[in-house]
Amino acid sequence: MTLSAGITSYGAYVPRYRITPAEIGRVWGIDGVAMGQGLNVVRKSVPAPDEDTITISTEALRTALVRGGIDPQEIGALYVGSESHPYAVKPTATVVAQAVGATPNLTAADFEFACKAGTAAIQTCLGLVGAGMIRYGVAIGSDTSQGAPGDALEYSASAGGAAFIIGREKVIALVHGTLSYTTDTPDFWRREGQRYPSHSGRFTGEPAYFRHVSECAKRMMESMGTTPASYAHVVFHQPNGKFPQRVGRQLGFTDEQMRYGLVTPYIGNTYSGAALIGLANVLDVAGPHQRILVVGYGSGAGSDAFDLETTEAITTYDRSFGPKVQQFLDEGVELPYAVYAKFRGKIHMGGS
Amino acid sequence: MREVAILGVGMTRFGELWDRSFREIGIEAGFQALVDAKLSSMDLNAFYFGNMASGSLIDQEHIAPLIVDYAGLAGHHLPATRVEAGGASGAVALHQGYLAVASGLYDFVVVGGAEKLTDVPDTEANRVTSGTADHEWEIVFGATLPALWAMVARRHMHDFGTRREELASVAVHAHEMGAKNPNAHYRNRLTIDQVLGASAVAEPLGMLDCAPLSDGAAAVVLGPLDRARKFTDTPIRIAASQVATDTMALQHRRDLTTLDSTVVAAKRAFAAAHLAPKDVRVAEVHDAYTISGLVALEDLGFAAKGAAGKAFADGAYGLGGSTTVNTSGGLKAQGRPFGAVGVAQAVEIVRQLQGEAGERQVAGATVGLTHDVGGTGATSVVHLFERVN
Numbered sequence: 001m002t003l004s005a006g007i008t009s010y011g012a013y014v015p016r017y018r019i020t021p022a023e024i025g026r027v028w029g030i031d032g033v034a035m036g037q038g039l040n041v042v043r044k045s046v047p048a049p050d051e052d053t054i055t056i057s058t059e060a061l062r063t064a065l066v067r068g069g070i071d072p073q074e075i076g077a078l079y080v081g082s083e084s085h086p087y088a089v090k091p092t093a094t095v096v097a098q099a100v101g102a103t104p105n106l107t108a109a110d111f112e113f114a115c116k117a118g119t120a121a122i123q124t125c126l127g128l129v130g131a132g133m134i135r136y137g138v139a140i141g142s143d144t145s146q147g148a149p150g151d152a153l154e155y156s157a158s159a160g161g162a163a164f165i166i167g168r169e170k171v172i173a174l175v176h177g178t179l180s181y182t183t184d185t186p187d188f189w190r191r192e193g194q195r196y197p198s199h200s201g202r203f204t205g206e207p208a209y210f211r212h213v214s215e216c217a218k219r220m221m222e223s224m225g226t227t228p229a230s231y232a233h234v235v236f237h238q239p240n241g242k243f244p245q246r247v248g249r250q251l252g253f254t255d256e257q258m259r260y261g262l263v264t265p266y267i268g269n270t271y272s273g274a275a276l277i278g279l280a281n282v283l284d285v286a287g288p289h290q291r292i293l294v295v296g297y298g299s300g301a302g303s304d305a306f307d308l309e310t311t312e313a314i315t316t317y318d319r320s321f322g323p324k325v326q327q328f329l330d331e332g333v334e335l336p337y338a339v340y341a342k343f344r345g346k347i348h349m350g351g352s
Numbered sequence: 353m354r355e356v357a358i359l360g361v362g363m364t365r366f367g368e369l370w371d372r373s374f375r376e377i378g379i380e381a382g383f384q385a386l387v388d389a390k391l392s393s394m395d396l397n398a399f400y401f402g403n404m405a406s407g408s409l410i411d412q413e414h415i416a417p418l419i420v421d422y423a424g425l426a427g428h429h430l431p432a433t434r435v436e437a438g439g440a441s442g443a444v445a446l447h448q449g450y451l452a453v454a455s456g457l458y459d460f461v462v463v464g465g466a467e468k469l470t471d472v473p474d475t476e477a478n479r480v481t482s483g484t485a486d487h488e489w490e491i492v493f494g495a496t497l498p499a500l501w502a503m504v505a506r507r508h509m510h511d512f513g514t515r516r517e518e519l520a521s522v523a524v525h526a527h528e529m530g531a532k533n534p535n536a537h538y539r540n541r542l543t544i545d546q547v548l549g550a551s552a553v554a555e556p557l558g559m560l561d562c563a564p565l566s567d568g569a570a571a572v573v574l575g576p577l578d579r580a581r582k583f584t585d586t587p588i589r590i591a592a593s594q595v596a597t598d599t600m601a602l603q604h605r606r607d608l609t610t611l612d613s614t615v616v617a618a619k620r621a622f623a624a625a626h627l628a629p630k631d632v633r634v635a636e637v638h639d640a641y642t643i644s645g646l647v648a649l650e651d652l653g654f655a656a657k658g659a660a661g662k663a664f665a666d667g668a669y670g671l672g673g674s675t676t677v678n679t680s681g682g683l684k685a686q687g688r689p690f691g692a693v694g695v696a697q698a699v700e701i702v703r704q705l706q707g708e709a710g711e712r713q714v715a716g717a718t719v720g721l722t723h724d725v726g727g728t729g730a731t732s733v734v735h736l737f738e739r740v741n
Contacts, residue, residue, distance in 0.1 A: 031551065201474050207370050 005129040006174035006308070008136065008167035009068025009317070012280040012325050013028060013059035014160035014263035014267050017046040018332035019080075019340045021155045027337045028150045035155050039312050040241025044158035044268020045328075046335055047144045049343050051159065053082045054092050056273075057142040058099045060163035063322030064138075068165055072102040075165075076134025079115025079124060081141045081272045082161075085110050088192065096140070106134075114188060116298030117141060117217050118162070118272045123178055123304060125166035137166045143271035148196035149346055158268025160328070162276035172314040173283060173292065176307040177224055181216035188299035205243070213237065213247050216303030217295045222305045226273055228252040230289035235261030235278040237297035239269045260285055261294075266329040286310045356453045356576035357587040357740070359460075360389025361699040366568035366687030367537040368470045374410050378419040381692075385462060389573040389583050395426055396460035399432040400449045402442030402465035403691035408480045410468050419464065424505035436691075438484030438726030439640065441465060442570065443595075443694025443733035450593040453574045465695035466569035469688075477565045480688065484727040486601035498562050498641060500602050500728045502554035505643035507608040509556065512658030514646065516556055520547035521665040522642035522702035523560050523684050525677075528670075530685025532711040537566045539686030547642075549676040561642040566687030570696035577740065586706045591625035591719070591736040594618075609658075611729035614651035618723075620671045621734040622653070629653035632675050632736075633717035634704045636697035638725040639682040648723055649677070650735070671714065679704060679712040694733060705739040 020043045025032020037040060039328060050253055057080050080092040093108035111117040111124075118141015125137030142161025147153025147199070187208035190197040221227060228234070234257045236244035241264050248258045261278040264270075270277055275296040282292055292308040341347050362384020364377045378401070386393060399420055405408040407413040416432035435445035437652045440466030449463035469477050485500055508514045524544055530536035542560060580587030596617035599605055606612060622628055629652060637652065638646030646660040653665050654675050663669070669677040680686040680700040683693060701720035703709045722735045 034551070201469075203370060206368075277568065 003126055003130055003175045003177065005126050005166055005168050006171035007164050008170050008172065009064045009070060009165040010162060010280050010283055011063025011067060011322055012160070012162040012195045012277050012328065013056050013063065014045050014270070014328035015047040015051050015056070016332055017048060017097055017343065018043040018334050019046050019337065020334065023337050024155055032155070038242070039156055039303070040245070040265050041156050041268055042265050043332070043334070044156055045160055045270070045332065046340050046343055047159040052086045052144055053080070053084050053142045053161070054086055054095045054126045056144065056159060056161040057092060057096045057140045057163065060139060060142065060161050061096060061100050061138060064163045064165050066321045067318055068170065068273045070136060070165060070285055071329065072100045073105065074135050075102040075106050075138055077125060077128050077137040078102060078106055078108045079111050079121035079139055081113065081121045081139070082110035082123065083112055083114055083117065083271055085112070096295050113302060114298035114300050115239070115271045115274060116296040116302060116304055118276045119296035119304035119306070122164055122166060122306070126175055129168055135167060139164050139166060141272035141276040143273055145271045146344060151196070153197070153199065156264070156269040158270050160267055160270035160277055161273040162280045164276065171311055172317045173308045173310045176309060177220070178304065179216070179220055179223060180302055180304045181212050181219060182302035183212070185301035187301055204299070208299060209239065209243055209297055210247055212301050212303040213295050213320050214251060215249055216305045217293065219293070220293065220305035220307055220317045226307065227256070230291055231257060231291045231293045233261055233282045233286065234258055235275055235282060235292065235294045237275045237295065238262060238264035238278060239274070263325060263329060265328050277325060284319060284326065286314060288312045288314050290347035353454045354456055356450050356574055357577040357580040357589045358572050358590065358698065358702050358737070359391060359575045359580055359583045359587065360385045360387070360573040361702045362388055363535060363570035363696050363699050364568050365535045366566045366689060369567040370470065373411065374406065374466060374468045375418060375422045377567065377569040378464060379423050381466065381571040382419065382423055382462055382464050385571040385573045387659065391460060391573055391583060393423070395460050396428070396430060396462060398452055398461045398504050399430050400445040400461065400463045401432065402435050402445035402466055402694060404415050404438055404441050404666050405480045406485065409472055409477070411736060425567035437731045439690045439722045440694055440726035440731045440733050441691040442696070443722065443735070444731065446572070446694055446698055446735065447593045447595050447733060449574050453576060459576060461574045462571055463574060463695060464571040465692040466570065467689035468567045468689040469565040469690065470567050474565065489601040489603065496554070497728070498557055499554040501641040502557045503602065504608055504647065505556050508643060508647065511609060512661070516548060517544055518661030518665040519556065519561060519642040519646065520544045522639055522645040523547045524683035525664070525670060526639060526682040529679050529712055530681030533681050533686055536681040536685050537564055537622035538685045540680070557641055557643065563640045563688040566689045567613035568687055568689035568692045568696070570692045570699050572695060572698050572702070587740050588702045588705050589738045589740050591627065591738045592621035593735050594621040594624065594731050595731065596620070597731050598729055600727065602728045609647060611647060611651050611725065613729050613732035613733055614725065614734070615647060615735060617732045617734040618652045625736045627719060627736060629675070631719045632721045633719060634679060634701060634714040635675055635677050635721040635723065636680060636682065636700050637677050638721045639678055639684050639727070640688060644725065645682065652721070652723055671712070676714045679709060694722065694724040697724060698735060698737070701737050705737055721724055
């Protein structure tokens with residue numbers, strides 16, 4: 001099985017502010033250094049007060065459009081996957097589409113599937129493009145998620161996103177196949193009106209993340225007739241720096257194969273953006289004819305896997321526009337907790 | 353009073369049994385015990401079931417008939433009784449089963465215990481388990497079970513010079529044994545440094561000084577000793593079964609570092625069985641916290657007051673010692689499904705006395721003891737078991 005569509009262009013964006021687990025732990029009386037080591041998170045990104053899922057998505061998509069030399073009016077579908085859409089009712093996707101000049105001749109919608117809404121959007125675009133219904137489809141995974149103050153999630157929940165333009169022309173990474181593994185597993189959720197998500201502690205590990213990612217990866221390789229050795233790179237959803245390394249080793253991947261796909265240690269868990277920023281980092285360095293396995297994960301729960309292979313076109317693809325992911329991993333301005341709390345709206349300002 | 357024997361034992365693995373329901377694990381342990389006893393469920397006369405808090409933890413009360421029903425025995429209309437005594441629920445259920453057979457009212461009785469602690473968030477489980485201490489005098493003021501036991505530890509360290517490393521040695525031993533027990537929640541070995549380096553729960557107790565929250569179930573089949581040979585070649589006699597109580601709140605105790613309920617239950621048990629601590633080769637004691645393990649050894653008579661820490665760290669209670677404790681891994685490593693613990697302790701001692709404890713076998717053990725505690729010692733239960741030759 002090889003689909004006739006693939007990635008035509010991509011871009012990533014991560015807000016410039018950072019905070020360390022040590023600084024968060026200092027406020028809560030917890031050994032933040034140990035917490036960071038346990039999670040394999042060195043620092044996490046923090047959005048500025050004027051940044052949200054819409055601005056992050058727009059930044060990432062603008063980079064992708066310029067790099068690919070694609071006319072926004074050729075976009076037939078635009079989907080934004082996030083669990084932190086600024087509005088409960090009113091789409092993120094329409095604002096992003098308008099901002100990049102893609103309106104009005106397109107379909108647009110917001111996706112939500114915890115951390116895998118972005119990969120679900122890619123699958124949808126592959127279907128539309130593959131069926132010839134549209135020329136280009138845009139799939140974005142982007143979040144500004146938060147953990148409740150003092151909660152374990154606060155040490156990793158960050159902000160960032162990546163945009164992928166799916167097409168049948170100028171394909172830099174062909175999608176050989178995609179499949180999903182989905183169950184009703186309540187490991188992490190946020191109800192309407194709740195400010196912060198709830199999670200079921202250790203239950204988010206084995207029966208949730210590990211089972212879905214591992215099963216989905218195995219089934220993907222089985223359907224493709226591949227083994228871990230077939231891939232130059234592998235990217236997993238990365239709620240922290242530890243889970244993807246563990247599942248990767250369990251499946252038989254080496255640290256070298258996981259190297260570029262693992263970005264959470266330096267920017268934190270960008271939720272819907274996590275696996276996609278990892279993939280963007282891989283594409284930043286990949287040469288032609290390299291096979292890539294991507295396995296996303298969303299709580300609730302499900303995994304989407306993709307078997308990709310870069311094409312000759314990646315050698316002439318212009319990656320010079322916009323920041324490379326490595327720049328986001330290396331740079332940033334560290335904040336003290338008080339400023340972080342102000343930026344994230346955690347300080348009660350009075351009123352309702 | 354008739355002599356009572358254990359005819360069969362069974363238990364589930366202890367741990368985070370997320371894919372198994374309360375009734376499933378309860379039934380599995382019960383059937384294992386019946387199969388082990390080679391007894392037909394048709395021959396059963398009664399059922400006693402130890403459970404601390406099914407209502408709070410799985411929203412299900414009235415669980416004794418539930419387990420009997422889902423075991424397919426509803427049509428037998430057996431008397432079925434739930435027994436609650438906090439963490440000692442299983443041990444008190446065993447006491448009730450013992451009384452029922454000893455009295456002559458029933459011949460064959462199943463005693464089970466089960467708890468499902470990991471289906472709720474940790475915070476909820478801690479709130480529920482803290483209910484085994486005195487809610488009005490302790491818990492509403494912010495105390496938790498580990499915080500109360502931490503006070504016992506501080507006092508023990510102050511009065512007797514017990515060292516932090518000596519406390520840690522209790523956890524290291526438990527995990528050494530757990531590594532040899534296929535049913536244990538934790539099968540990893542620990543070092544003293546790991547225990548000392550773990551994050552604090554209630555100082556001086558750290559994460560690895562405290563037993564985990566576990567799911568699990570255990571069961572034993574009891575019957576009259578004079579009919580036991582029909583079912584097993586190695587019947588294990590219950591030589592004594594004693595329950596004692598004390599004040600609910602730790603602050604009302606005569607002495608912070610002594611559980612008088614344990615002292616009294618042990619004295620009564622040894623007197624009833626005409627045995628002494630020196631006769632006991634293998635014992636399962638309440639090491640829910642490393643400090644509770646040390647205090648238990650002193651209260652049961654296995655160590656002089658204040659001397660358990662040093663003796664433990666010197667290896668006195670390991671395999672090869674005069675009394676080996678917690679070969680199952682104890683509550684620390686085998687796990688702590690509250691209502692199942694007291695029954696699981698009996699399962700371990702029966703296997704030891706039958707010489708079927710595998711890698712963790714104590715050679716030549718003929719007398720064993722179990723000790724279970726509810727709360728911080730408002731209830732203590734001591735059983736003595738003896739192999740009948």
